[in-house]
Amino acid sequence: MNDPPMSLAPSMPTLLRQAQQTYSNALRSALTDAGYDDLPTNGLFIIGGLARRDGVPISRLARALGITKQGAGQLVDTLVTRGYLERTPDPHDRRQQIVTLTQRGRAAAEIQTTARAALDGALEASVGPAAVGNARRTLAALIDLGRPWVEGERR
Amino acid sequence: MNDPPMSLAPSMPTLLRQAQQTYSNALRSALTDAGYDDLPTNGLFIIGGLARRDGVPISRLARALGITKQGAGQLVDTLVTRGYLERTPDPHDRRQQIVTLTQRGRAAAEIQTTARAALDGALEASVGPAAVGNARRTLAALIDLGRPWVEGERR
DNA sequence: GGTTGATGGTCAATTCAGCTGACTAACTCT
DNA sequence: AGAGTTAGTCAGCTGAATTGACCATCAACC
Numbered sequence: 001m002n003d004p005p006m007s008l009a010p011s012m013p014t015l016l017r018q019a020q021q022t023y024s025n026a027l028r029s030a031l032t033d034a035g036y037d038d039l040p041t042n043g044l045f046i047i048g049g050l051a052r053r054d055g056v057p058i059s060r061l062a063r064a065l066g067i068t069k070q071g072a073g074q075l076v077d078t079l080v081t082r083g084y085l086e087r088t089p090d091p092h093d094r095r096q097q098i099v100t101l102t103q104r105g106r107a108a109a110e111i112q113t114t115a116r117a118a119l120d121g122a123l124e125a126s127v128g129p130a131a132v133g134n135a136r137r138t139l140a141a142l143i144d145l146g147r148p149w150v151e152g153e154r155r
Numbered sequence: 156m157n158d159p160p161m162s163l164a165p166s167m168p169t170l171l172r173q174a175q176q177t178y179s180n181a182l183r184s185a186l187t188d189a190g191y192d193d194l195p196t197n198g199l200f201i202i203g204g205l206a207r208r209d210g211v212p213i214s215r216l217a218r219a220l221g222i223t224k225q226g227a228g229q230l231v232d233t234l235v236t237r238g239y240l241e242r243t244p245d246p247h248d249r250r251q252q253i254v255t256l257t258q259r260g261r262a263a264a265e266i267q268t269t270a271r272a273a274l275d276g277a278l279e280a281s282v283g284p285a286a287v288g289n290a291r292r293t294l295a296a297l298i299d300l301g302r303p304w305v306e307g308e309r310r
Numbered sequence: 311g312g313t314t315g316a317t318g319g320t321c322a323a324t325t326c327a328g329c330t331g332a333c334t335a336a337c338t339c340t
Numbered sequence: 341a342g343a344g345t346t347a348g349t350c351a352g353c354t355g356a357a358t359t360g361a362c363c364a365t366c367a368a369c370c
Contacts, residue, residue, distance in 0.1 A: 044168075069348065139174045195356075214318055227358075233355095
């Protein structure tokens with residue numbers, strides 16, 4: 001199509017993988033430069049999520065990340081010991097531990113949000129806002145395509 | 156039951172992550188159904204890549220996957236012991252071990268390619284070929300955006 | 311022709327992420 | 341007052357990828 005004959009068009013999974021790595025590298029290095037160099041990979045995800053909706057129980061994190069609640073619990077553990085998160089018991093449901101950002105966590109979240117916005121902006125500058133909007137909708141449609149499938153079949 | 160993901164308007168990294176999971180789930184379950192249930196995650200990637208361009212040295216795999224050559228070596232190891240790959244020394248450069256698909260590997264690659272094409276097709280049916288093409292180009296632009304960055308920082 | 315440096319790969323030990331299984335505590339429903 | 345469900349933890353484990361040390365080969369060059 002657009003490339004010289006030698007190179008094949010990369011498959012969709014490859015594109016997605018590399019695109020994700022692009023974001024991941026950008027966010028991580030912004031955080032590292034700002035001194036937040038001890039975040040586990042999924043920590044970025046949690047911190048980013050909590051930046052928008054503060055105070056979330058662990059099991060919700062687990063579902064959002066697609067991992068077990070034990071895994072989420074461990075992840076929160078390390079983020080707590082590293083000073084990014086706090087657990088506070090929910091007064092309304094004494095089973096729940098509500099996870100919130102500490103000051104350090106909020107600072108890291110802000111760095112991350114800024115870095116993400118910067119990359120988002122660079123992408124829009126490169127291909128135009130319409131193309132980005134379209135790509136987002138296409139990705140959302142793809143995810144919806146997979147959703148029903150996942151429920152039944154995934155162990 | 157209806158427990159929507161915790162983000163309001165999903166960020167680009169979230170979309171990419173879930174989109175990738177969609178592909179990953181589809182390919183993996185197609186392979187599992189066909190009896191190839193012992194592939195490690197990145198094994199899909201290697202097999203898919205080798206389906207197009209057979210015979211690749213390990214260090215190239217490492218670069219393509221964005222992992223260390225040791226990691227790639229281990230991955231190839233397990234894929235060899237599970238019967239998907241073969242190592243053969245390169246006669247032109249006696250340092251290199253060329254990795255190729257075995258019969259089993261080719262069979263698995265074919266299943267995977269078919270499954271991927273099916274999902275590609277479903278996506279095109281959902282949003283139209285133009286939108287998919289646009290999304291691919293947008294992702295490629297995003298990846299290019301990250302590339303110069305990577306060179307300097309990455310090993 | 312022998313040294314130097316880059317490249318390709320391996321071995322060993324370790325870290326890290328996430329999983330399973332088994333369990334307790336609290337809430338909900340009847 | 342139970343029975344079932346949901347939230348979370350503890351303990352032990354696996355798998356993937358890392359670091360560090362190392363060897364073999366090739367390419368270049370004085």
